[in-house]
Amino acid sequence: xxxxxxxxxxxxxxxxxxxxxxxxxxxxxxxxMGAVAGASSVHGAYAKNPVVYRCVRMIAEAAARVPFMVKExxxxxxxxxxxxxxxxxxxxxxxxxxxxxxxxxxxxSGNAYIxxxxxDNQVQALFDLRPDRMKIIAGKDGWPVAYSYNAxxxxxxxxxAQQPISKVLHLKLFHxxxxxxxxxxIKAAKTSLxxxxxxxxxxxxxLENAARPSGALVYSASSGNLSGDQFERLKSELxxxxxxxxxxxxPMVLEGGLDWKTIALSPKxxxxxxxxxxxAREIALSFGVPPMLLGIPGDNTYANYAEANRVxxxxxxxxxxxxxxxxxxxxxxxxxxxxxxxxxxVSGVEALSEDRxxxxxxxxxxxxxxxxxxxxxxxx
Numbered sequence: 001x002x003x004x005x006x007x008x009x010x011x012x013x014x015x016x017x018x019x020x021x022x023x024x025x026x027x028x029x030x031x032x033m034g035a036v037a038g039a040s041s042v043h044g045a046y047a048k049n050p051v052v053y054r055c056v057r058m059i060a061e062a063a064a065r066v067p068f069m070v071k072e073x074x075x076x077x078x079x080x081x082x083x084x085x086x087x088x089x090x091x092x093x094x095x096x097x098x099x100x101x102x103x104x105x106x107x108x109s110g111n112a113y114i115x116x117x118x119x120d121n122q123v124q125a126l127f128d129l130r131p132d133r134m135k136i137i138a139g140k141d142g143w144p145v146a147y148s149y150n151a152x153x154x155x156x157x158x159x160x161a162q163q164p165i166s167k168v169l170h171l172k173l174f175h176x177x178x179x180x181x182x183x184x185x186i187k188a189a190k191t192s193l194x195x196x197x198x199x200x201x202x203x204x205x206x207l208e209n210a211a212r213p214s215g216a217l218v219y220s221a222s223s224g225n226l227s228g229d230q231f232e233r234l235k236s237e238l239x240x241x242x243x244x245x246x247x248x249x250x251p252m253v254l255e256g257g258l259d260w261k262t263i264a265l266s267p268k269x270x271x272x273x274x275x276x277x278x279x280a281r282e283i284a285l286s287f288g289v290p291p292m293l294l295g296i297p298g299d300n301t302y303a304n305y306a307e308a309n310r311v312x313x314x315x316x317x318x319x320x321x322x323x324x325x326x327x328x329x330x331x332x333x334x335x336x337x338x339x340x341x342x343x344x345x346v347s348g349v350e351a352l353s354e355d356r357x358x359x360x361x362x363x364x365x366x367x368x369x370x371x372x373x374x375x376x377x378x379x380x
Contacts, residue, residue: 045186045193046108049200051280052186052193054294055287056107062317064100066349068325072340082332082342089126090117101128102171103320107287110182112171113147114328116335121164123335129168136170136180144170144180162334169331171324189286192279199276288316313351318344 045052070080087095105112113129139145147158147168160166172182284291290308321344329342
């Protein structure tokens, strides 16, 4: 005696026996779904996956709040022409906004580009460029000689000739198999991203179809199977009267020969959400964001939220800020005719206050250092 749900999935009363009914979820189905629309692309992953979006925003916004200062002749200077340029790179955006874009581009594509507007051998402004519009033009020796930037249907060639600095600063994350372009965390987490997006698409489909079947109608009359008209009438009545959120909990009146059997979730079905949460944790891992900060259940690696936040700053935010600061300093120093480096100013970062307090305590207890040496050790 076939159940009502198996008849629906089979397509009729006389469905072939080899057609099997399908429960809520199977990993085979999930693998067959593959990447949903846009998940395989960088922009699609950022726009359609909440874990990716939050990881990128969390790192970029935190990193952009760290100000820069110039280290010249052993002194840290917060006032310098290059700092003024970085604080107000052009008339359209602030320094925080342009740096937030740079950090976001690095996280989403593995590459970020900054163009210098040079007039009379002076850097007048800085502009961030979209990585998806940029193409590297390599010379005979394999090194980039120019960049081609395509915007508005027109390609603009940006030469790398020194005048006094190269036109474009290319920031990139390490890629072991590419000489010119960086590897983004999104590409490293591609499989987990597809699983997470496919699971979300599966959930959406379930909700649109009144979620999983809570039970099955079993026809047990001695007369045999339902006729085609009876089956269609029963199917129509169930869809109209009991499917959907508005009909949840409505009592069902059964005719003779019909019996309601509750369908419970199998252990494989119950593992569905854990598979999605596991994929979310792997996505967060590729970005270096503790899952606790994203509210992903099942992760108690850190004792508290504050400790997880310190780990984010130490292992993800600050290494990225130092990388960008070092590249900016090496790129801009020739234009300002000075020998200096750009370093991040972490004195105002609240998440690293305990680290600074521990450093001050160690330096203060060092009796073999004089006052000036102690100030230098703590970056003053």
